[in-house]
Amino acid sequence: MQLETISNIPDEPYLHLLEKVDFNPIFIMGDHRSGTTVLYQILVATACFNYLKASHIIKYDEILENHINRTQERTRQELENLFKSLEISDRQFDKVKPTPDLPEEYGFILKNAGYESYLNPENLRLFVQLCQKIQFASNSDKPLLLKNPWCFPHFMYIKSVLPKAKFVFIHRNPIHVMNSKLKAVRLILSVESSYIQLISKRYHEIFDNPMRRLLFRVMYSSLFGLGVRRVTQTSMLATTYYLENIQSLPTTDYISIKYEDLCQSPESTILKVLEFLQLEAKTTVDYDKEIAPRPVKLLPEVENSSDEICRKLQPYLVHCGYQV
Structure with missing residues (x-):
């Protein structure tokens, strides 16, 4: 008698549901500390995109199960309580307040699984799976917005395996980038950062x-x-x-902006990006409030x-x- 294999991964019974899930990702591309985080947060605030959340990283193996069983809110509240118990008030290095819904980098998922932090042939299958999971558990009518500075010097590989991908490049004075x-x-x-401990096995x-x-x-x-x-x-x-x-x-596949322009004219810069992507903000955003540049x-x-x-x-x- 053949014993049935029992998986300890909650999402395992639902992975077949991803077979027909399609996605055309939009990548925010820039060096670490070049403004990718603030750009990601503001674009997410327009409500135009699906995106990778901190909760997706911490509970990666439960994304499908939570969606299908409608337990996302319970899981979110559990993480909120965990953040409070750990007295997590900011990410420490950039004063961003962590929440379960905080836009985060997919490189953490790749690295936590034992791969390089940037997209390559070895981790492509996992990357496709995580994109499909987010699309399946989110609004399928919205495009998927992603960011991961580790992929900045690898964007042509991404274009080769995801030909429909679009890119939003952000640049910042490199002296300020290195300083930051x-x-x-x-x-x-x-x-020690309790928040980074939660999302990064390497840091732990x-x-x-x-x-x-x-x-x-x-x-x-x-x-x-x-x-x-x-x-x-x-x-x-x-x-x-x-x-x-x-x-x-192709010039039709990317747009470039500068961090300095985003800080000085946030609304016009974001509207320029949305126009390139042929999207309109689905909610009112106080763009100036989203920007808090420091000397x-x-x-x-x-x-x-x-x-x-x-x-x-x-x-x-x-x-x-x-x-x-």
């Missing part, structure tokens, strides 16, 4: 291993300029990839290296219209 990266990484490595593992955590802190420290050299290298790789490949994308105070090592950084990134600075 260093501050954010140093903060989350020095003070780093804090559980003091030697590994120390290694990361040294890598991003001001010691011998290690931190600034590291963020300069990653920004160079990402921006060089962008310059070398952006001409290969940029450069770290000493970033300020001291700014001339060299600008020299290395001159082609990108010129392309985006930043003064050099």
